[in-house]
Amino acid sequence: MVRMFEPKPIPGDVLDRVLEVARHAPSGGFSQGFDFVVLTKPDELEWFYRTTDDPTDPEPFPGRDGQSAPGCIVLPFANKSLYLERYAQPDKIQFGLNKEENWPVPFWTVDTSMAIMLILLAAVDEGVGAWYFGITRGESEVMRELGVPSACIMLGVIALGYPSAEETPQGSTLTRRRRPFQEMFHFGRW
Ligand SMILES: Cc1cc2nc3c(=O)[nH]c(=O)nc-3n(C[C@H](O)[C@H](O)[C@H](O)COP(=O)(O)O)c2cc1C
Incomplete structure (x- = not known):
């Protein structure tokens, strides 16, 4: 995550390429239930x-x-309605997932999270810094x-911009270790 930025706008074509990748995120039933509000104007x-x-x-x-x-601020929204509509269609209705309470895992939040990650990775590829964070006020x-x-659920905030030369590592990675591969991956059984 980059947390300090240059006061330099992201050219429109670069921003479009960073955002476009989200359209290719996987989604349950190819519901594509992720929407984004993009704020770029100073006001x-x-x-x-x-x-x-x-x-x-x-x-x-x-x-x-x-x-x-x-x-640039990109607000990602999990669009639950598109899942409930998709799973009411003839090829999906048998699963009973046209009702929200029947979803063991709400795939609208899973899929929107995957789309968010694609944007974060595409930003890196374009030399753009990205900061994902949560808000506690004003949602x-x-x-x-x-x-x-x-019906949409706001899944945090993506900030995009060119990293400042003054950017220094911040956040929890300074005080916490990355968990080792052998501890995280449980081959065969936990
Ligand atoms: C769900 C989620 C919530 C986060 N919330 C914040 C936040 O509110 N503020 C912040 O500065 N960073 C936030 N982060 C960034 C994490 O602190 C950061 O990803 C983590 O420390 C690993 O650092 P790295 O992404 O630079 O490798 C969040 C990340 C995730 C995935």
């Missing part, structure tokens, strides 16, 4: 930071220091003001 970004920054949260938050704020206001359907 949109300023509004978003103002609405969602929780001053009591000591974690880094974009926009607190105007100099290092990212130039319902953001959804209301942006006209997001209420």
Whole structure:
């Protein structure tokens, strides 16, 4: 994750390539239930930071220091309705997944998470820095003001921009070790 950015906009063609990959994320029943709201205009970004920054949260938050704020915010939404509609179709209705309560795992959040990861990886390929983070304030206001359907679930925030030369490693990777391969992968059984 990159948390400090240059005040330099991402060219439209670069941003389009980074976002386009999300269309290729896998999805249950090829439902493709992920939607994104993309904010790039200064007034949109300023509004978003103002609405969602929780001053009591000591974690880094974009926009607190105007100099290092990212130039693009992508809000990923898991679009549950598209799954319930897809699984009501003749080839899927037998599974009973046209009802939300029958989903053991809500694949709309799984698939949207995969789409998010594709955007993070595509950003790296384009030399763009990406920061994924959660918000603790303003989510319902953001959804209301942006006209997001209420069945959608906001799965955090992706910030994109060119990394600042002043960027230094921050966050939990400084204090926690990466779990070893042998500890994580349980060949044969746990
Ligand atoms: C679900 C999720 C939530 C996260 N929330 C935040 C956050 O609120 N603020 C933040 O600065 N980083 C956040 N991160 C980034 C993690 O801290 C970061 O991915 C992790 O420490 C590994 O560092 P790396 O991605 O730079 O390798 C989040 C990552 C994930 C996957």
